[in-house]
Amino acid sequence: MRFLVAENEQPYADHLQKMIKKCCPENVKIDHVTTAQEAKAHLDTNYYELCFLGYDLDNPAGGMDVLKSLHNTTALTAFVILSSHANKEAAFDALTLGAMDYIIKDRFTEFELSKCVSYSMYLKLREVGLQKEALHDSLTGLGNKGLFDAQLKQASQRAKRDNEKLGLLVIDVDKFKYVNDKYGHKVGDQLLQQIAERIVGETRSSDVVARIGGDEFAAILIKPKSADHVYAVREKIEKALSATPYNIDGIVIKAGASVGCAVLPDDSEDLDKLFSAADVQMYKHKNTKKVLMGHSRDYLDQVLR
Ligand SMILES: [Mg+2]
Structure with a gap:
């Protein structure tokens, strides 16, 4: 599984990566970027199953800008917004822009993260009308x-x-x-x-x-x-x-x-x-x-x- 973590607060980005590795121990590859521009460039040239996007990525609502610019070009990637603010309107906007979830940074446990990963990917695959098995070859682990x-x-x-x-x-x-x-x-x-x-x-x-x-x-x-x-x-x-x-x-x-x-x-x-x-x-x-x-x-x- 390939993850992109787009988050500019380094300690938090480290913490999240550790948690992802614990939640999904098998074959995880994580790229980490700290600006909206880098996030766009990585999403443009790589395939990720899931992308965590910092809401405040290098500028206020930077993560949302990324979401707006990529919504139609990364049809197979599930996005989750990471935010420091429990803001209902922002959460609603994120979901309207195609994010699968909106989570508050320091308030979730390993169990919740693992649930968020599974749900987000399930919802994304359902959205594109596919099942995980429909995308990967079980023998080699490569895409099909x-x-x-x-x-x-x-x-x-x-x-x-x-x-x-x-x-x-x-x-x-x-x-x-x-x-x-x-x-x-x-x-x-x-x-x-x-x-x-x-x-x-x-x-x-x-x-x-x-x-x-x-x-x-x-x-x-x-x-x-x-x-x-x-x-x-x-x-x-x-x-x-x-x-x-x-x-x-x-x-x-x-x-x-x-x-x-x-x-x-x-x-x-x-x-x-x-x-x-x-x-x-x-x-x-x-x-x-x-x-x-x-x-x-x-x-x-x-x-x-
Ligand atoms: Mg042959």
Whole structure:
């Protein structure tokens, strides 16, 4: 789970982060910012499940300004306003602006915070008509196709608005069917988990990695320096996935993946076309490997897919 804590009172921000870690001990990542401007920038380029926004963030009602400016662009993030004032009108305004809750800073316990996190996320998911399971892949913990599509749409809108590029990578594991048939699904599942870890290891925390199908992954490279940077990351991931064999409960498996990429707006501004361009390149790489190995096409179609 990814949290953003936008709070300018340092001791309070520290306290809140400690409490979040206690409430949600598994896989929590927390970013902390102290100004409204930083909060907007982080929300613009990262996906957070929940954002705590200080009401008085660097100027009176600064948190509310952030809420006003982002309400329509961060459709999947739940916001909670942190305030020092028990002010009914302010609380009502926050909820009207789309916040899921309005809590008074020094008056809640760990239990209340944990309740606030669960409720806020539940309400947000209900609002967007989804369930948590509908957004994440339980095997790898990564986002799934539904979440990825929404994140890609958001990221592309921001890239167009800011005149920035965006990189899209599609990654298809080679020989996955072969691994599954030979060693069984349990080993296949663990291979996918290790592959997911390697992909995440080659990307920045602001990038997005998802499992979009059985043995298919995808990534969004946010604000790449250039198209060349996207090509370089494509190559780096393809190498990292095949550089060393995978050790799964003592079984050593040589595996790898074919990776294709496309750059917005260079290849297309249309997301379906961008996906197709990355797919075409991915299959090109896969076919090159097939030819290099010199096997019959039928055999390889079965084995490499
Ligand atoms: Mg495959």
